[in-house]
Amino acid sequence: MLSANAEWAAHMDRAFRSSRYDAYFTRHWQLVREAWNRNASLSPSLAFVSLWAYPLPDWFSIKSYADILVQQAHEASGAGYAEQARSLLQEVDSFGRRMTNQSETDSETLLGLDLSRRNCVWRFPLPQTGFLWRCFSLVLLSKQ
Numbered sequence: 001m002l003s004a005n006a007e008w009a010a011h012m013d014r015a016f017r018s019s020r021y022d023a024y025f026t027r028h029w030q031l032v033r034e035a036w037n038r039n040a041s042l043s044p045s046l047a048f049v050s051l052w053a054y055p056l057p058d059w060f061s062i063k064s065y066a067d068i069l070v071q072q073a074h075e076a077s078g079a080g081y082a083e084q085a086r087s088l089l090q091e092v093d094s095f096g097r098r099m100t101n102q103s104e105t106d107s108e109t110l111l112g113l114d115l116s117r118r119n120c121v122w123r124f125p126l127p128q129t130g131f132l133w134r135c136f137s138l139v140l141l142s143k144q
Contacts, residue, residue, distance in 0.1 A: 012065040016095045021112075023057050025104040059111055066092045066115050092118060 032050045036042055073088035096115030103109045 008061070009065070009068075012061060015062075016065065016069075016091055018098075021095075021098040021102040021108075023104060023108060057108060057111070062111065062115070066095070066118055070118055092116075 029051065032047055036047050069088045069092050073085040073092075076082075076088065077085035093116050096112045096118075099112030099115065100109050101112075103112060
């Protein structure tokens with residue numbers, strides 16, 4: 001189980017607490033473009049393979065760590081530690097918003113929105129679709 005891996009948890013904690021989100025897609029694309037411009041005889045398939053092989057963010061790890069934080073928030077809340085629960089949920093939401101606002105691809109934007117949604121759903125577990133829509137709206141508006 002990932003949560004038992006202290007090294008993985010430390011890396012994820014550092015990523016979630018980072019002030020900036022950058023998957024380096026734009027820099028990778030610029031590097032491919034510069035290589036292509038320097039050597040016009042390069043095969044188009046080489047550029048395509050280079051972009052195709054670009055590693056996507058590890059969605060499984062990101063979602064797993066977010067789920068761990070949400071579970072910890074649930075446990076803290078149940079034990080009467082409301083401030084600790086709020087802090088954990090804020091960490092998930094903040095990372096989701098950074099990912100949404102600073103992403104370079106639509107898939108990263110969607111993952112960021114999903115993280116913020118998890119925060120909203122846990123905070124407002126009752127079927128209050130208006131509340132959920134307001135949470136989503138705030139994230140979407142911040143992207144514009």
